[in-house]
Amino acid sequence: MSQFAVELRDVVKRFPNPAGGEITAVNHATLQINHGEFFSLLGPSGCGKTTSLRMVAGFEWPTSGEIFIDGKPMGRTPPFLRPVNTVFQSYALFQHMTIFQNVAFGLEMERVSRQEIQRRVEAALEMVQLSGMGSRKPRQLSGGQQQRVALARALVKRPAVLLLDEPLGALDLKLRKEMQLELKALQEQVGITFIYVTHDQEEALTMSDRIAVMNQGNVLQIGAPVEIYERPNCRFVADFIGETNFLFGKVKAIDPDFVTVSLRGSERELLGIPLGKFHPGQEVVVSIRPEKMRLFDDTPLKLGVSPNQPNCFPIRIIHTMYIGSDTRIVIDFGSGVQLNVWEQNHLSTLDALAYYAPGQELWVTMRPENVLILPEEE
């Protein structure tokens, strides 16, 4: 067994553009996916996720670069010789075959014996909770059931790697949530490497061991969900994953752990952690997530905290929205900057002021490690 289940080394894929020229669907992508990992490719529509997956499956060949599966360079190996299987977004079940025949197809291609096919297909159908449905045609199943058939059909082959292209995309929200849990449990049970394509960031965060965030053919960041969310390496990732506030400014001072940024068009300064290399005077973007700020009335003073301490500012409430678990507040941060702040409703009370009201004058504080300093991109 080699070190990685799948490796993309400097892979480029260009398509001829019908309107002339070329489209770069994947741009110098390098990825290393470990054995047994649940790895997600996450990014907006058209960023090259499907193309990357199709190159691993063998439906497309890289324009340059190389793909390795279990250490072996794939070159132009056709799909039927690769130890991977795909769950297609549209499921691509064989409409003229029964469910049983669909699942058995891959084993028949391997010339597995009749009894063994019977046994393994039944086991696979049981695994996806479709026992007894073997004699139906795909059209006689619901969307969620068809999705399970597609899964069983691929898993019955015991592939080294399972490729899934937005497998839950066609399902409604509730079924989607259920299937997310089932899929994750199944992956842990069978221990197969999953490469999972999605444009749903919440799905990627909840299911993955690691995520690669892509945009416009580029792999921007690879990391565990918590890294991607808490320490994005660029403005795009911070924006795409979860919600955040952006502020703009210049680096004023750098000390070993923190960077001081003077905000554009204001006297205020923020102390935050640098995600990247900076030099004084550099233009930067500051990302602060709404749940990582706290609002106080005059208590910072009462608590003995000086209002002159870093990242503590007087603000005014513009707008509030009570949504049960949280209150979502828009604050006036001064000099025309508005920030979104989410306060958890810790206390059960009917006191309206506990949930804030427009016009209230308060203080906002944020810990320096919640203030992320990112390089400004062109």
Add this chain to the structure above:
Amino acid sequence: MAAETSAITPTSRFSLIRRLRESSKAQGLALISPTLIYLLFTLVLPLLLVVFLSFMTRGAYGNIVYRVNLDNYTRLMDPLYLRILGYSLATAALTTVGTILIGYPLAYYIARTPPRQRSIYLFLILVPFWTNFIIRIYAWIMILRTEGLLNSFLLKIGFIQAPLEILYTPTAVLIGMVYEFLPFMVLPLYTSLEKIEPAQLEAAADLGARPHMAFLRVTLPLSLPGMIAGSILVFIPAMGMFVVPDLMGGAKTILVGNLIRNQFLTARDWPFGAAASMLLLILTLIFTLFYTRRAGFGEELLV
């Protein structure tokens, strides 16, 4: 309601019309009535006429004697006519097979080309229809004659020493029939091949199927509805065809179509011609029903 309909008063008659208008059955009938009228005059009445004629007798001067009898049908059981029938069945079946063998690769190829080229190819397939059918058959005669294009060419390149005798043989009839009916096979085949999603073949390859297995297990079964539709479109008219055997088969080749045509136009025995037509109709019906049942046609059409 009951009181309203039991007494025929002006109001109740009015409500009867209204109820008719509101009944969904009556509405449906009214909606398809143009079709029904059309079918009545073009299908039902002529067919009844043929059925009626087939039980009559020919008079001495080719007139029709109105006396119900089964003579025409017993006459059809003569080995001579049965042989013609068997020969027609075989020719129609071979024509169907021939159009599949030539039409399948053609339709497959067209379905694979980029969409813009497809319409050009389909157009080219239909172009010959702009020329009169008889003229196209004469063109074939020019090609197949003893001193025709094919023989001169083969002789010139030295492939053969003596001219091939093709024209006025069953082979010539088959060539003419396959040529004539090819588009009727290609178009439905193309339609069902074109409908197959590329993802289906990718899924087959992904599951380990080499191209020939993917073809046998996925493409072929999914194109079956087109093949069946094409077979019906070819087989049925091929059974009744008489122009091609007349022109290309010489006097030796007689099919049911020729027999029927001769009875009506030459022998002036309309009742016997009508009986032969009925036999042809029934045979074709049986064949079609059998063929479509076997292939599960009804269900596949829904794809």
